[in-house]
Amino acid sequence: MDFLTISELFLMLCLIIYMLANVRIAARKTTGSALAGVAGFTIALAIVLAMIYCVTGIEFCRDIAFAILILSPVGTIAASHVLGGGDL
Numbered sequence: 583m584d585f586l587t588i589s590e591l592f593l594m595l596c597l598i599i600y601m602l603a604n605v606r607i608a609a610r611k612t613t614g615s616a617l618a619g620v621a622g623f624t625i626a627l628a629i630v631l632a633m634i635y636c637v638t639g640i641e642f643c644r645d646i647a648f649a650i651l652i653l654s655p656v657g658t659i660a661a662s663h664v665l666g667g668g669d670l
Contacts, residue, residue, distance in 0.1 A: 587637065594633050601626045617658055624654040 601623050608619025631647035634640060 590633055590637055594630055597626045597630050597633075601630075617661065621654065621658055624650055628654075 604619045604622040604626065606619070608616050608623065610616065610619070628647040628650040631643045631650070635644040635647070
């Protein structure tokens with residue numbers, strides 16, 4: 583293994599720890615914390631999937647990461663609109 587591969591794997595490990603921290607933030611009772619935790623989790627997940635594509639070359643990981651990055655803000659906006667008292 584070269585240094586680049588080791589550093590990519592270490593970054594993936596750090597992002598997984600960051601994802602676990604975001605799950606803890608999302609489990610709080612306030613709405614803002616829940617939205618912030620879920621948003622951070624989805625961004626970290628998309629980055630991990632993109633890195634899996636770079637390391638292993640699995641094509642569908644890049645496609646899933648792209649879909650998550652596109653649909654995550656849409657879901658966050660819809661959830662905040664509904665929680666604010668609006669209708670979809």
